[in-house]
Amino acid sequence: MDSPQAASSRGLLADFLIARRSAVTAAEHGLPEPAYPRRVPGLRREEVAQLAGISTDYYSRLEQGRVRTASYSVLNAIAQALRLSEDQQRHLFQLARPEALEQPGEAEQHITxxxxxxxxxxxxxxxxxxxxxxxxxxxxxxxxxxxxxxxxxxxxxxxxxxxxxxxxxxxxxxxxxxxxxxxxxxxxxxxxxxxxxxxxxxxxxxxxxxxxxxxxxxxxxxxxxxxxxxxxxxxxxxxxxxxxxxxxxxxxxxxxxxxxxxxxxxxxxxxxxxxxxxxxxxxxxxxxxxxxxxxxx
CATH class of the missing domain: 3.30.450.180 (Beta-Lactamase)
Known part of the structure; x- marks a missing residue:
């Protein structure tokens, strides 16, 4: 079962990157299709890395959950490669920079x-x-x-x-x-x-x-x-x-x-x-x- 914490041990950031990568096609970026069929829908990891200007190894580690954060410049580049909307970009930054968020706890909320x-x-x-x-x-x-x-x-x-x-x-x-x-x-x-x-x-x-x-x-x-x-x-x-x-x-x-x-x-x-x-x-x-x-x- 997919919980709010993570769908797997990879973590939320990795799961989000994988989900969004599968939703972007090579044609949307004008990339040539390979001679053999893609095994899974969407871009390959190396294609995202190339579009973002980062190494395939580094991007792979992000998707594998071995790296759980990234710089703002890298996140911006990945957001462009994955064609994220403004809301999706904001969500990406939330996942990658959790230290910037103040946790609300479970305090009961009341209106004024x-x-x-x-x-x-x-x-x-x-x-x-x-x-x-x-x-x-x-x-x-x-x-x-x-x-x-x-x-x-x-x-x-x-x-x-x-x-x-x-x-x-x-x-x-x-x-x-x-x-x-x-x-x-x-x-x-x-x-x-x-x-x-x-x-x-x-x-x-x-x-x-x-x-x-x-x-x-x-x-x-x-x-x-x-x-x-x-x-x-x-x-x-x-x-x-x-x-x-x-x-x-x-x-x-x-x-x-x-x-x-x-x-x-x-x-x-x-x-x-x-x-x-x-x-x-x-x-x-x-x-x-x-x-x-x-x-x-």
Whole structure:
């Protein structure tokens, strides 16, 4: 089983390099194809080394886990050779320079009273606060109307990555966009694993999902890394039907590991009308926002 620590004794950096190398073709770099078929997809180690301007032996040792870090210039060169996106480059640096990261420990996260007030004041906007590993820390009534009765869930099950794979309602909600949304969730969790690989909560979550869902296990092993701060989704709700939503993720100033996600629709249109119907239904069902757990002034 692939854990957040490592898929093998090689380590996370080596596993990430191997996964990304297999996803890049020689044609993307204009390299000639050999006369004989490649045994595995993607570039060869010597081709990556050549493109990065480093020795094949040194790059091989990185992939074998015998070298677990590298200089910024070498990492930049490897990133270019592997055609990494900005998010993937940031992840690469996290894996190769772990000493630069402050480990958060397993301290329980709480929202501030100001954030709790913000959620309460959003009467026509579904809103959710995510913590590290996409645990759901807080929500307003419309957030519960959209994602399900969050207050009734066991706290450990109140995790967006877990819900999008294992919760029937959240999976149905995504409609035809499920794969894209699920891969985004895996990518966010992979970024967290790169930053803080040794946390028991993260290991438990990845372990459970790897055992229970084939798609999660496959995408986790591919080291997907793509992070979006805003987007557009078409959802299907069992009560109000199908409608479109825009969402935006805002980082909390008080805690950089907390993300406030606001879900909106243009006022006056059919999608905004669907949100209003959703709110009326939520009131009738008695769905509750999260209880304020804030600390501080």
């Amino acid at each position: 009273p100001q954030t709790a007030r913000l959620l309460a004041n959003l009467v026509d906007t579904p809103a959710v606060v995510f913590g590290r590993y996409l645990d759901i820390l807080a929500w307003n009534r419309l957030g519960a109307a959209l994602l399900g009765d969050l207050a009734a869930m066991p706290p450990k099950h109140r995790n967006y990555v877990r819900m999008i794979f294992l919760d029937d309602h959240v999976r149905f909600l995504q409609g035809d966009d499920w794969q894209a949304r699920a891969q985004e969730a895996v990518s966010s969790l992979r970024m967290a694993a790169g930053a803080y690989p040794d946390q028991p909560r993260l290991q438990e979550l990845v372990g459970e999902l790897s055992v229970r869902d084939d798609d999660f296990r496959a995408w986790w092993s591919q080291h997907l890394v793509t992070v979006h701060s805003f987007g557009h989704s078409r959802v299907q709700h069992p009560i109000v039907g199908e409608f479109s939503l825009d969402w935006q993720a805002l980082t909390s100033v008080d805690d950089q590991e907390q993300i406030i996600v606001l879900i909106t629709a243009p006022p006056g249109g059919p999608d905004h009308a669907a949100i209003k119907r959703l709110n009326s239904w939520a009131l009738g069902q008695g769905l509750q926002p999260s209880h304020p757990q804030g600390h501080g002034p």
